[in-house]
Amino acid sequence: MMNGLDKATESPSRTGSGISETLSKMKFMQNKKEAAYREELQAKLEKSIKDSHWVAKGSFDGETLNTSSTSEVLGFKSVGRMSFGSFNSNLDKLNKEKSVQNKQIEAQRSKHIQIDEKNNIITFKDDDNDQQIKDKILSNNNKNNKNNKKNNSSNNNNNNNTDKKINEPNVNNSQDKKFKNTIEDAEKFLNQVLKEKGIKKNKRKNEDNGENLKKKFKK
């Protein structure tokens, strides 16, 4: 009987003490814990970031010079492959083109530069670098190549016209004649449209060139 009494006294004290485990496991009780844990993790992360950002004593905060290779800055006058005594005609053409480009680049350099030979001082009129000048010349050459392609396409059109002329005498029926007329009208219309487009394109090109020239002179 003594033992039974002891047990009875213990049970109410347990019920009277804090929150039970089952209650603390429920969601609404977990939110606060999660928030606190999240804050702790963030604090640790910020600490580690601060620790990783260290600066040595006497460090240099100034700017650094640009480094580049000699081939990129100076370049070479020749293509790198040369032929002498007309051994390889293809290389001769390449070197001629290269020399023409070099002359153009030097011509534009002279515009942008003032040289005082006495003081050995070079002053640049514009902020353009040598590389930008090269890029402009290369882009112009690409445009010239495009023009050549267009000329080729026009030649193809001429060939088509000649083929049609050869086929004409074989046709004799009246219905075919009507079709001929419609085809000829369509061709005329297309020619007119192409001419108009050509004129517009030329105008645009001229305008663009004018704008470029104006920009250059303004600079």
Place this chain on the structure above:
Amino acid sequence: MDTLKDQFVVPGDVIGKIGDLKVRIGPGLLQTKDTVLATKAGVLRYSKFHRFYWIENEQKRYVPQVEDMVIGTIIEKHAESFKVDIGSSCSALLSAYSFEGATKSNKPLLNVGNLIYCRVTVANRDMEPEVVCLSQKQKAEGFGQLIGGYMLNCSLGLSHYLLSEDCFLLQILGKHIPYEIAVGVNGRVWINSGSNHNTIVVSNTIYNSQYIQDDQIEPFILKSLSINETSGLVEQN
């Protein structure tokens, strides 16, 4: 920066302090804080127009840099790329599509051991450099496989000299011998001519031009040419 111009410098020499941020430094120079140091032994050069300093030397180990024109040897062949030896610490990577007109169905036929004239496009530290057989305009223009001929190795300084504008050595050779030459910045020179005898004369002249006076080069060429091809002896009149 102007005091040591066109003078011999040694690694560790202080070239000067940074006064003009538009100045550029090239190979052989290193910036530590606000001073510029030399890291290679050689002659300090300066380009007035480009505002560019670099050190000119006669080393043989090639360090790849962007836009260099180099001669390489294919050492491995993979499905869509090649490994190329250009004389640097790492072999270079050459894609099979970096040729003019190359497509999946039309790839260049190259084998191990072929010589290639190519251009460096990617050259970062601690990475393999990448080379390309195309010019800046995406055309061949001399780049590609070098067929036949003979390749000789020389120092980087000599290759730079051969590529310079005022190299009269090649012009003098061109007067007497019709030949074709491809000079790589990595110290490799490829020569092709009509006969083996002429190729040997050209290569010997280029190699020995480092040690011969300028006015003695032409007699050297004539003497080499006068040797009979069959007997190997000097003709006696």
